């Protein structure tokens with residue numbers, strides 16, 4: 013096991029018989045796997061050692077995307093959080109190492125997107141006398157033409173100090189206009205109980221500034237519902253915030269107590285009530301969309317970096333990090349393509365290249381093409397009838413008569429009354 017939970021609570025009963033790789037021991041994974049395969053139980057949990065080198069060899073899930081962790085730990089002490097117990101205080105990777113890692117990924121390994129991650133992106137540098145914009149300004153210098161950078165999750169408190177510089181970075185042509193700011197609750201009382209160190213007003217200040225200064229910015233957020241002290245009024249405030257901003261991505265988490273955290277000692281909200289709140293917010297989220305019908309016909313440049321789950325489209329993103337699906341036959345992974353939106357869904361827009369004629373039906377997914385809705389059933393019917401005919405003619409004579417009498421050709425069936433009567437009357441002449 014690896015990760016925050018096993019690091020923070022290794023004595024949990026379900027972790028007793030497994031090897032554990034602590035969050036500061038990831039560079040020793042080969043050793044741990046080797047020993048475990050020999051039947052030994054290994055538990056490397058000490059945090060009293062430096063973080064693993066950024067340059068450790070890695071296998072990318074998507075070879076076009078470099079996921080770069082810029083720091084470990086954070087400066088907060090949220091009362092529900094287990095991660096803090098595992099990862100501890102903020103440790104920022106040095107600026108020069110991060111820039112070199114990004115440079116090598118882009119220029120030597122051919123990645124097309126750089127995703128910055130950490131527990132709290134906004135806090136980067138505070139432990140080494142720097143701030144996030146210092147890093148971002150250096151990183152954009154090593155992004156080659158045709159590649160992009162995406163910022164990761166950032167809590168409100170620290171980016172509040174740098175709104176102007178962050179907006180400037182998000183407007184850079186090689187940076188997605190995308191921000192993930194986890195608000196968790198819109199009630200100041202709940203935020204205080206969570207020890208989040210900001211208020212609803214702070215969150216709104218950031219969101220409003222970015223909406224005003226970064227055209228078409230895409231703001232994602234997270235909500236924790238049914239935190240132990242959340243009243244119905246508090247919950248309504250969170251619903252109200254979602255109604256106000258209509259976040260295109262909203263991660264809804266029903267509160268779950270993590271053992272050893274301060275919040276876990278509080279009395280839980282009734283499970284049925286908690287589920288009701290989760291369902292209500294999920295329904296609200298489903299009720300609106302960023303991708304409205306009036307966007308059909310829009311033209312976008314998208315960078316395609318992966319294949320969609322339907323295996324029929326490539327997944328591309330425009331400057332605002334909106335997901336735009338492009339028919340796979342026109343995609344070249346890692347390249348930009350100009351497309352026109354042909355239809356919309358809750359989470360994405362479907363498109364076709366502007367280089368293709370607008371009425372080219374071959375670009376419409378088969379299950380949305382009205383012609384295929386007629387042709388496929390017809391082909392199926394023809395196939396079914398030919399199979400029945402073959403069975404009746406060559407494999408099991410009399411099959412149709414016995415099992416599908418409504419299909420039997422009574423005019424030529426030698427067993428029908430007319431035929432038998434004709435034979436008896438000698439009306440039938442056989443020719444040799």
Ligand code: SF4
Nearest residue numbers: 086088090093096131
């Ligand atoms: S939830 Fe709070 S304490 Fe936990 S990692 Fe995030 S910022 Fe840190």
